[in-house]
Amino acid sequence: MRCAILGLVAGAALLQNQASLWPMPILLLLLLLSLISFVFTCKLDHVAIRVACCLLGGAIAGFAWAGLYAHYHLSHELPKEWEGRDVTLVGTVDSLPSSMEQGVRFNFAVETVVEPQDAAKAIPPRLALSWYTAFRPEELQAVGKVLPGERWQLTVRLRRPHGNANPYGFDYEVWLLEQNLRATGYVRPDANTRHKNQRLDTFVVSPRSIVERSRGWLRERILDALPDKDYAGVIVALVIGDQRSVNQSDWQVFNRSGVGHLISISGLHITMIAGLFSALAFSLWRRSFFTDLDLPLLLPAQKAAALAGGCIALMYVSLAGFGVPAQRTLYMLSVVALALWVGRISAVSHVLCTALGLVVLLDPWAVLWPGFWLSFGAVGILLYATVGRAQSHSMAQQTCMGKTFLSLKAASHTQYVVTIGLVPLTMLLFGQVSLISPIANAIAIPLVSFVVTPLSLAGSVLPSPLSAWVLGCAHLIIESLAGVLAWMSAFPSAVWTAPLSSWPAFMAALIGTLWMLAPRGWPVRWLGVAGLVPLLIARPTHPDDGQAWVTAFDVGQGTALLIETPHRRLLYDTGPAYSSESDGGNRVILPYLKARGIDTLDAMIVSHSDNDHSGGALSILREIEVKKLMSSLPASHSIVTQSSQHEHCLAGQQWEWDGMQFEMLHPSVENYDNAKLKPNGRSCTLRIAIGSQSILLAGDIEAPQETDLLRLRGEELRSTVLLAPHHGSGTSSTKAFLNAVQPQLALFQVGYRNRYHHPKTEVFERYASLGIERVRSDDAGAVSIVFNGNNNGDAVTWKEYRKEHARYWYGH
Structure with a gap:
């Protein structure tokens, strides 16, 4: 059985790396064959053959099961023709809403389609919605107070699941698939719709609604008891598993000190609480709750205790939102309780493998997340390392x-x-x-698990003002612990990278x-x-001599490129800021740099002040060393003040790295002196020559600046690769400019279905009419370009992440 479960996990993992799904009839046949093979495998006498057959049969079953599961979820996809159309729906809020600066996010379970009627079969059963206070400046609207379990009538505009696709980045699309959220969208303002957005019922009874409303009630009690407290979000995470209120700066400390696994409902917390209630139930049941009922004669106290512990574990895991560590603990406790009930003692390895199999059967995508491997890996390595270590300690x-x-x-x-x-x-x-993890955990585990968590749980349900006192005590301990961890994590050698x-x-x-x-x-x-x-x-890997690597990140509607020579690295623009704590820097660029082992940038260029180019700069400056910043920003700008060395971009600047020529073409002194010029007009425009090849990074310059460059530079603008000016807007990429540059490849860094409609159709076709290869980041994901210098063979090659890392959920 254990070999079959390990094979099941391997098969599910293999399926999640496929570029396309096998047809359902073939998957059904494979699943049937694997089940038949298990029947015959059980009759084999040769142990090695039986083990091999169990592994193979389990792998086939896991592959087929995960494929069928994926087919079912993908069948709910929003058709392309319904993207961008307004639809009025009635449904319920079936998740804990998440507040943000611009409004609120929540999941919506669709019940009926009000209008248009022909959309009834097209709308997925579950949606991920955002309700903005002002999606556009002219559309100010009041956002309703949304609570789990409420029934609402909403007019929404939907799109198919789509996320940024970058090496080492978070895959939002497969996360949506795992949650069975087959469309995302936003609530339309009442002023633009025929039907008013309105609450129809305050609560619709269902298991999910009850759980989510309970989680919301507990969260509100905690936040009300700890107003404006720095670590209230940590208390919330410990009680209901919602980590969204924990600050990014705090996460950095927790992760550097190796205690991040404690800042949620972990397996240790669930086991502790279940064990506590189990022991209490055992004691009370043995004494028949101090009555004359003789309860142990009706049901043994051990079984009553196991049932109580299992029910408490299920309740606590429900509050945690069924994360993988919580699931693993619940299934292990359930298997142990079941073994006790039926009178069979199970080996720990059997319990672990049973939990492993249940997690993958119920969620085949769990194998894609680090928490799955770390959770089961920790238990597995403990089992392995404790074999043969039992000793007699009688004395x-x-x-x-x-x-x-x-x-x-x-x-x-x-x-x-x-x-x-x-x-x-x-x-x-x-x-x-x-x-520092061993020391940090030695301090944090007993404090968080045996003091803070019980206090937080008790404080979240106690009546006021007692709840505020208990929660305040828990917060004080967490605050003190965070201070110690911050001090420890500040040491340069705290983390090995x-x-x-x-x-x-x-x-x-x-x-x-x-x-x-x-x-x-x-x-x-x-x-x-x-x-x-x-x-x-x-x-870290680096280009060979004479080579240069360029990585054009998929940051949505924004620009960010990393240029690497054999010994130097330059970042051109940093992507947009998505919210106060999330931007292209910390969501896309830094994960890539850290995965590559890059902790220093020789230079960073912020072409101009627009958010889609500068939004991630502060995150990068806080996290890694940037030796020099170049920009067209004013001296008072926060990005400039945070940099250790700043220099204004200025036409005529030149430098050489590893035999490659860098030259700034724009802006000029006159551009800085022109107060009427928009930030786009001052975009730092950089040309890099790698042997006989070159790349032109044009920022957001528009037609007047293109005309100036043509007049001053003429044929010197010719480049092999062009970053399309202003994302392919209608105000740039003039035909004369393109004729002068004559690029082989044009990069369009744009967001999926962006509200600016970049690139404009006529501009995109202009590139095609000139025979220029076009690559859009919303279609291709990140683009990796290799310049081979003077090599006359494949002098310039490029790869598109969505093609090189093809997965079956892309393009759906």
């Missing part, structure tokens, strides 16, 4: 001091095993390991780790350290 157990010593020794060994055992996986997934490991390096590290943690009696276990060396000393 030590005779005294209180002996018991204390053994407890401390066991806790220390557990922390050591988890810290060392997860190094290969952590480096593979995140490219960093917290060196390296590029994301290759599979060979990961396998070597895994073997080395297993060798080090092998059971007692294994020879020279310290030799396992050698397996970690390749993974820990890996250095």
Whole structure:
């Protein structure tokens, strides 16, 4: 059974890496064949053959099951012809709403389509909606107070699921698929619709509505009791698993110190609470609740305790939103409780594998998320490392001091095993390991798990003012702990970083780790350290001599490109700011740089002040070293004041990196002196020559600036690759300018269905009429370009992320 479950996980993981889904009839046939094969496998006598057959049969079943699951979810897709059309719906709010500066976000379960009637079969059953206070300046509107379980009539404008597609970035599209949210959209203002947006019912009873309303009630109680408290969001996360209120700066501290796993409803918290209620139920049941009912004669106290613990665990996991760590713990506790009820003692490995199989059966996409592998990996490595370590401690157990010593020794060994055992996986997934994690966790685990969490749970349900006192005490402890963790994480050596490991390096590290943690009696276990060396000393990759790499990120409606020479790196623009805490810098660019092991930029250019070009700059300046900033921003701008060295872009500036020529073509002194000129007109325009090839980064210059460049530079503008000026707007990319540049490839960094309608159809076709290859980031995702200098073969090659990393959910 365990081999079959491991095969099931492998098969599901294989399916999630497919570019397209196999037809449903074939998947059904595979699933049937795998089930038949299990029947015959059970009759095999040869152990090795039976194990191999179980693994293969499980893999086929996992592949087929995950494929059928995906077919079902994709069948609810919003048809393309319904994108951008207004639809009036009636449905219920079936998630905990998330507040933002511009309004509120929530999931909406559709019940009926009011208008137009022909949309009834086209609208998916669940939608991800945003209700903005002002989607456009001229559309100011009041946003309703949305609560889980309410029934609303809303007029919405929808689009198909789409997210930014970048190497090492978060895949929003598959996350939506996992949640069965097959369309996203926003609520239209009443002034622009025939039907008024209105609440129809205050509460519609359903299991999901009850759970989500309860979560919302608890969140409001906590936030009301802790107004304007810095760590109120942490208390919320510990009680209901909603991490959205935790500040990004706090997450940085928690992650650097290695305690991020505690800032939510973790498996440890669920086990602790379930165990506490189980022990209480056992004690009361044995005493028949101090009555004469003789309850243990009706049901053994152990079974009553197991039932109570299981129910509490289910309730707590529901509050957590059924995250993978919470699911894993719930299923493991449930299997143990079931084994107790039927009178069979299960091995820990059987319990773990059963939980593993249940998670993948109920959510085949769980294998895509780091939490899945870290959660099960931690338990698995503990099981492996404790084999053969049981010892007789009868003498030590005779005294209180002996018991204390053994407890401390066991806790220390557990922390050591988890810290060392997860190094290969952590480096593979995140490219960093917290060196202060053992100390930080030794402090944080007992405080958070045994003090803060119980206080937070109690305070969230106690009546006022007692709730405020208890929650205030929990907040004080978290605040003090965060201060200690911030101090520890500020040390330069707090975190070991390296590029994301290759599979060979990961396998070597895994073997080395297993060798080090092998059971007692294994020879020279310290030799396992050698397996970690390749993974820990890996250095960032870089272009060969004469080469240059350009990565044009998919940041939505905005611009961001990374230019790499053999020994230098330059970032041109930083993408937009999506909200006060989310921008192209921390959501797209920094994850890519950290995954590559890049912690320094030799230069960063912010072409001009518009949000879609400068929005991520502050995040980058806070996180990594930027040796020099160049921009057209005024000296008082916050980006300039945060930089260590700033220089205005100015036509005529030139420098050389690794034999490659960089020249600033625009703006001029006159452009800075012209107060009437828009920021677009001052865009830093950079040309980079790599041997006989070149790339022209034109920012948001428009037709007047193009005319000036033609007059001053003429044929010097010729470039192999052109970043389309102003995202292909109707005010740029004149025919004369394109004839002068004569690019082989044009990059259009635009957002999917952006409200500016960039690139304009006539402009996009103008490029095509001149024989220029066109690549749009909303279709291609990130674009990676390689310049091979003077090589006359494939001098310039490029790859589109959505094609190179094709997945079956792209394009749906």
